[in-house]
Amino acid sequence: MxxxxxxxxxxxxxxxxxxxxxxxxxxxxxxxxxxxxxxxxxxxxxxxxxxxxxxxxxxxxxxxxxxxxxxxxxxxxxxxxxxxxxxxxxxxxxxxxxxxxxxxxxxxxxxxxVPITVKNDGTERVYFVHHPAHASELRKALWSLNKIAVIGGGILGIETAEALSVKGKKVVLIHRGKYPLNRMVDEDISSFFLPKMISEIDLRLGEAVLEVRDKGRLVITDKGEYKVDGTVIAIGVxxxxxxxxxxxxxxxxxxxxxxxxxxxxxxxxxxxxxxxxxxxxxxxxxxxxxxxxxxxxxxxxxxxxxSGIEKKFPGVVGTMITKYRETLVGKVGLTSAEATRYNFKIKEALVKHKTRARYYPGSKDIWVKLIANEKDSRILGVEIVGQEEVLGRLDVLAEAIMKGATVEDLFFMENAYLPAVARVWDPLVLAARKIYAGD
Amino acid sequence: MxxxxxxxxxxxxxxxxxxxxxxxxxxxxxxxxxxxxxxxxxxxxxxxxxxxxxxxxxxxxxxxxxxxxxxxxxxxxxxxxxxxxxxxxxxxxxxxxxxxxxxxxxxxxxxxxVPITVKNDGTERVYFVHHPAHASELRKALWSLNKIAVIGGGILGIETAEALSVKGKKVVLIHRGKYPLNRMVDEDISSFFLPKMISEIDLRLGEAVLEVRDKGRLVITDKGEYKVDGTVIAIGVxxxxxxxxxxxxxxxxxxxxxxxxxxxxxxxxxxxxxxxxxxxxxxxxxxxxxxxxxxxxxxxxxxxxxSGIEKKFPGVVGTMITKYRETLVGKVGLTSAEATRYNFKIKEALVKHKTRARYYPGSKDIWVKLIANEKDSRILGVEIVGQEEVLGRLDVLAEAIMKGATVEDLFFMENAYLPAVARVWDPLVLAARKIYAGD
The missing domain is CATH 3.50.50.60 (FAD/NAD(P)-binding domain)
Structure with missing residues (x-):
């Protein structure tokens, strides 16, 4: 056997x-x-x-x-x-x-x-949000504190900060990047979720943590010090x-x-x-x-x-999604910043739209940023911020990019339309049209 | 000029x-x-x-x-x-x-x-739900009635019946097909929205209207007669x-x-x-x-x-969506019945799933039926019933089918995953897996 x-x-x-x-x-x-x-x-x-x-x-x-x-x-x-x-x-x-x-x-x-860490002097009040096996003790510990530093403004940092903030904790989020989720979306897109975060969390951006001392109760950065009751390190894995x-x-x-x-x-x-x-x-x-x-x-x-049956994993396109309160933020493929770093010459479109017909109650804002290769109009990436139907729209691009779709293909997608959940011109189609036809 | x-x-x-x-x-x-x-x-x-x-x-x-x-x-x-x-x-x-x-x-x-009609003796209380230009007078007329017959169980008939039922009208919906939306989805899928309709509307299925008489107040079918205050004809355009x-x-x-x-x-x-x-x-x-x-x-x-700039309309895949109360029903491409009619030999999968992680509150049911060509595993169609994230998932298939995607392509789609709005195994991916790997 x-x-x-x-x-x-x-x-x-x-x-x-x-x-x-x-x-x-x-x-x-x-x-x-x-x-x-x-x-x-x-x-x-x-x-x-x-x-x-x-x-x-x-x-x-x-x-x-x-x-x-x-x-x-x-x-x-x-x-x-x-x-x-x-x-x-x-x-x-x-x-x-x-x-x-x-x-x-x-x-x-x-x-x-496994989680990446920063220099610290012990694990007593230094926490990692990682394995569910330790979630119960982590929760017991964090719920007993009042003021908590969260280090890291990526997906895990944001979700942890949100959770603790909703639980009534005073949260200081310290992030090395210029804006939260900066490794996920471009800066222009960040302006659609940042104001809400700023109103609820003490956000410290562009600030690098040097060390956590005093058993998690003192965070020292390149710009200052924070006295807190405990520190969550969520800078990545x-x-x-x-x-x-x-x-x-x-x-x-x-x-x-x-x-x-x-x-x-x-x-x-x-x-x-x-x-x-x-x-x-x-x-x-x-x-x-x-x-x-x-x-x-x-x-x-x-x-x-x-088991002897050949199957091949085709590869990834880089799909990510997170949320802050009711706002979902997601991306597939490359951001403009990433595309430029990989030496693509790009064309991009940013569309602000609504999720329901203008006469239908409950419509929400949605933003779509589409990035395409200038040379052949192949789609390189999408970033979406909104409150409903963000997930499925990201998946459209996950599949489209995997199949090598161009902005023309996305424009001509026969999108579903029902006034209660969409507009005739879907934001994805509008973004594609902007690149395909110049508007 | x-x-x-x-x-x-x-x-x-x-x-x-x-x-x-x-x-x-x-x-x-x-x-x-x-x-x-x-x-x-x-x-x-x-x-x-x-x-x-x-x-x-x-x-x-x-x-x-x-x-x-x-x-x-x-x-x-x-x-x-x-x-x-x-x-x-x-x-x-x-x-x-x-x-x-x-x-x-x-x-x-x-x-x-333009709307298709059935034999009737005048327009006095015979109505069509078609052009917005006549919506105000139509609404005034219908709101003054109590019991209304709606002829047709397609998209427009269902949406009209729902609207009038929500407004407190007694609605008799008479439909020639075996179940509502029978030209849009297969019968197995209909069982996920039919019970709710039956509980609120007097549904008469498999019944053909022969004539509307008495200025819209008498509907005569091949199975009986209905005395109503007025009749809406919504059998199509x-x-x-x-x-x-x-x-x-x-x-x-x-x-x-x-x-x-x-x-x-x-x-x-x-x-x-x-x-x-x-x-x-x-x-x-x-x-x-x-x-x-x-x-x-x-x-x-x-x-x-x-304007002298060549553009080509690539064609359609047949995307449709409607809703009854909170339940969305949609399809892209061919149903099994249609695929069989077009002589495709098909493989299909039906998945019942949830829209959020098992630990996340507010999860809803979602059903996905996927239809593929037996020969080359190319996706032929999808039918989806659910309460959230139905639209975007339909669009995934609209784009996928347009790009000639197979069930393998859909299985390997790098779908977005966030516990608040999805499960790790997306219902689309599960349906694709059932055909691709037999489960």
Missing amino acids: QRVLIIGGGAAGMSAASWIRRLSPDMKVTVLESTQMVSHAPCGVPYFLEGLFDDPNLFMTYEPSFFIEKRGIDLRINTRVKELNIKDRHVTVEIKDKVESIDYDYLILATGS RPNSDLVKGQLKLGVYDSIVTNEKMETSEKGVFAAGDVAQSFNLITKQSDWVPYAPVANKMGFVAAFNV | QRVLIIGGGAAGMSAASWIRRLSPDMKVTVLESTQMVSHAPCGVPYFLEGLFDDPNLFMTYEPSFFIEKRGIDLRINTRVKELNIKDRHVTVEIKDKVESIDYDYLILATGS RPNSDLVKGQLKLGVYDSIVTNEKMETSEKGVFAAGDVAQSFNLITKQSDWVPYAPVANKMGFVAAFNV
């Missing part, structure tokens, strides 16, 4: 495990997960902090018993990998105080990502690839390099999810996209290839 | 007129509109009947004075065409009691559509092409045949909007799609070609 070992029980790992069991009932599938949670969703942690739900089991799509009993997976929770020897196809694990050895025929690395350093080829941010089949530089060894590198379909360069939809699909692809 | 004559001041006509003025400031553009309204939106009439707004000027994107003063268009409202002689490039119009002759160099026919019969080549339902430039069988004569035939990109056959987004884009294309 062939033995598949999967390290990491998150989205990619459990997706892969379930598919292998289904495709290859004869294979033995072992999953090693260092926490007590599997198929978990870190993206839910801010909503838990906000108090929108209380049962931490809801972080899991399925509980461990489901995978063990219903899917026949040899799932071992609370099991940490001590040593991995890829050449010998061998791993040493630690369960509580016991050490055990496991051999395997196929290996899937799905170890996810990096691939959790330490285990394989020196054993496998690493790429962008030390993510694991794979081919389209998710196979690493070592035959029979696959990587999927946040720990794996991906290929950007727009820039045609290596990229790293640590989000759950990509992770799940990478796990799916790895499972098929382990 | 070259003279462009446009007959019809709806979406297609005014879109064409505005673009020609912009592209060819030297051309004289005359628009003849038989009512007092231009750039009007018939799709808003049901919401006006429901009482969601009261100002009939809101039906117009811009009022006539805007087009005349700001855009320099020779717009003539309340002007009916008496006779059109295409060979001689000549039209005779009637304004109040005056008759006038107009010659032109280019002609754009944008005469829209047909191209308003009577004016050109015998002069231009007509196609599907007597819509005007054009090439990709929207030029008819007569050089210099264009057609756009509901009166024009279109080409279906899936069936590769002629089709007829009488909806505003298509009309606007056809008008745009006609304008460019009249």
Whole structure:
């Protein structure tokens, strides 16, 4: 019987495990997960902090018993990998105080990502919003504080700041960039969500944190000091690839390099999810996209290839979405700033529009910025800010960009139109028209 | 100076007129509109009947004075065409009691559509929900009645029945089809909106109206008779092409045949909007799609070609959307029934899913039915029923089908994911996966 070992029980790992069991009932599938949670969703942690739900089991799509009993997976929770020897196809694990050895025929690395930190003097009141397994203790700790510094104005920082602000905390958000979400959207787009944030959060922009001292109660930046009751560090994550350093080829941010089949530089060894590198379909360069939809699909692809059925992961276009209060902010592909950095000569259009017919109650503002390649009018990216129907419109571009669509293709999209949820001229179509026809 | 004559001041006509003025400031553009309204939106009439707004000027994107003063268009409202002689490039119009002759160099026919009727004995209490110009008198009449028969269970019939039911009227909806919207979605999908309709409207399905008698107060069907206070006939529309019969080549339902430039069988004569035939990109056959987004884009294309800049209208995929109360129902492309009728061998998947993460409050049901070509996995159609983010997901498929996407392309779409508005596995991606991977 062939033995598949999967390290990491998150989205990619459990997706892969379930598919292998289904495709290859004869294979033995072992999953090693260092926490007590599997198929978990870190993206839910801010909503838990906000108090929108209380049962931490809801972080899991399925509980461990489901995978063990219903899917026949040899799932071992609370099991940490001590040593991995890829050449010998061998791993040493630690369960509580016991050490055990496991051999395997196929290996899937799905170890996810870990938070990046800043210099600090201890973990007592220094917090990370990352793994759902620690969400309950994190919430208990943060809810007991009054004034909290959040370091980082990216997706996680914004969502954490929002959650704590809604819970009545005084939040100081310290961000190195010129405006929040600056690695996600262009500055012009930021003006459509920034005023609301400024009115509710003490935003410190263009300010770099040098050190957190006094056990999380003093944040020292290049512009000043902040006395707070505790500090959340949310400046981003990096691939959790330490285990394989020196054993496998690493790429962008030390993510694991794979081919389209998710196979690493070592035959029979696959990587999927946040720990794996991906290929950007727009820039045609290596990229790293640590989000759950990509992770799940990478796990799916790895499972098929382990099972001997060739499937290829086509690559990424870089889809992101977050929200602040009722306003959703998302992007697909490249921002103008990114496109310029990648040496594209671009054409762009910014459209402000409404989400419903002018006579239909409840219409909301929506902004669409579309970026296209000057040479061939191929769409390079879109940024959208609005309160309704943002998600689907982003997905339109995710699919369009993947299929190499031009602004002409988007203009002629036969968009759905119902006065209660749209205008005849959809903002996507208007943005495409601006580039296609000059207005 | 070259003279462009446009007959019809709806979406297609005014879109064409505005673009020609912009592209060819030297051309004289005359628009003849038989009512007092231009750039009007018939799709808003049901919401006006429901009482969601009261100002009939809101039906117009811009009022006539805007087009005349700001855009320099020779717009003539309340002007009916008496006779059109295409060979001689000549039209005779009637304004109040005056008759006038107009010659032109280019002609754009944008005469829209007209309601289909059933046998009836007079117009006194027999109503049509069609032109916004008559919406005020229609509303006054219908609001004064108590029990109203609505004939037709398509989009317009459903929207009218909903509006009148919300206004407290007793509505009998008589529909020849087996279930409402049967020309839009498959029967399995109808079960997700039908129960709500049945609980609020007296639905008579599979029943054909033979005649409306007693000045709209008696509806006689093949199964019985209904005594009501008045009758709304909403069984559909047909191209308003009577004016050109015998002069231009007509196609599907007597819509005007054009090439990709929207030029008819007569050089210099264009057609756009509901009166024009279109080409279906899936069936590769002629089709007829009488909806505003298509009309606007056809008008745009006609304008460019009249101005000597070649643009081509690529064709349609058949996008439709409507709602009943809070439930949106939409489709793009072919239903299974249609696909089978066009001799496609199909694979299909039906997914019931939720719109938000399991831990996020306010999640709604959503159903997606995906239809693909068995041979090459090309997507042929999608049907979606749900309460949020239906529009954008339809648009994903409108663009995907237009670009010839397969279920594999849809599965690997890098969909946006935020727990507040989506699940990691988007219902579109799940439906694609069911066909692509068997589950």
